[in-house]
Amino acid sequence: MALYGWARLVDELGDNYAGDRLAALDEAERQLRLALGQPGPAAGPGGRLHPLIVSAAAVARRRNLPAQALFDLLEANRQDQRVTRYETFADLAGYCRLSANPVGRLVLGVFAAATPERTAWSDKICTALQLVEHWQDVAEDAVAGRVYVPQEDLRRFGAREEQLVPPPAPAGGVPRERAPLECRALMMFEVARSRQMLEEGAPLVGSLRGRLRVAVAGFVAGGLAALDALEAAGFDIYAPTTRPAPRRLAYHLLKLLLAARHSQTEAASAGPAAPELAS
Numbered sequence: 001m002a003l004y005g006w007a008r009l010v011d012e013l014g015d016n017y018a019g020d021r022l023a024a025l026d027e028a029e030r031q032l033r034l035a036l037g038q039p040g041p042a043a044g045p046g047g048r049l050h051p052l053i054v055s056a057a058a059v060a061r062r063r064n065l066p067a068q069a070l071f072d073l074l075e076a077n078r079q080d081q082r083v084t085r086y087e088t089f090a091d092l093a094g095y096c097r098l099s100a101n102p103v104g105r106l107v108l109g110v111f112a113a114a115t116p117e118r119t120a121w122s123d124k125i126c127t128a129l130q131l132v133e134h135w136q137d138v139a140e141d142a143v144a145g146r147v148y149v150p151q152e153d154l155r156r157f158g159a160r161e162e163q164l165v166p167p168p169a170p171a172g173g174v175p176r177e178r179a180p181l182e183c184r185a186l187m188m189f190e191v192a193r194s195r196q197m198l199e200e201g202a203p204l205v206g207s208l209r210g211r212l213r214v215a216v217a218g219f220v221a222g223g224l225a226a227l228d229a230l231e232a233a234g235f236d237i238y239a240p241t242t243r244p245a246p247r248r249l250a251y252h253l254l255k256l257l258l259a260a261r262h263s264q265t266e267a268a269s270a271g272p273a274a275p276e277l278a279s
Helices: 002-015 021-036 051-062 067-082 089-099 101-110 116-136 138-143 151-156 181-201 203-207 210-232 246-270
Strands: none
Touching (some): 002 021, 002 051, 002 101, 021 051, 116 181
């Protein structure tokens, strides 16, 4: 809850703060460094630290969490103030490295389950989940002047930015027109790439134990079910916001947990588990 409080605080400063958002994020960083005992300016407005920052820093110190993950979430919100377009997929993945991957790293740290291999799987999952969120909101983001679809992909499929903005809803119960074919082909490609990333990160589930395994499986299953919903809508970015179908979520969750159990059984029959997978 303390880490969630920090994440929500920086998101609110980056998305909804009415004043100078960059200055507010700078102040949050200053307070976080003070709370973590890092060098920095010792005085600020009122000399008090925000309670959410104090709580997050206390957890980070107590659990020996990677402090950089907390600062990366700040940097992602700074980037949101400056960047509204991404030229390449690598550029977009770089944003996800700041906005999404730190969450998975902090979760692994809380459970003392971080290893290089698990962290790599977690990064795949978190980046993919961030991408899924973007693909669910392509039209909404475009209306707000923000395009997360890489420019190189738009060009590859012959789609234009103005096509990402849906036309006005027709009156009299007339069905809304579908997104242009090139936009639907583009989204089919993005959905397939995100699905592949989730599947590449899925071995993380089998490397974990107990409630952490179930929780991570739930996140992966939710992402896969959301991609299923986008596919069921014909990859139409003009369609109403799609939500994962409970049956698809349950299907993916069960499949992941059964695969994890199978891999655990195979590992047990092959001999003692490696120390990093037995924690």
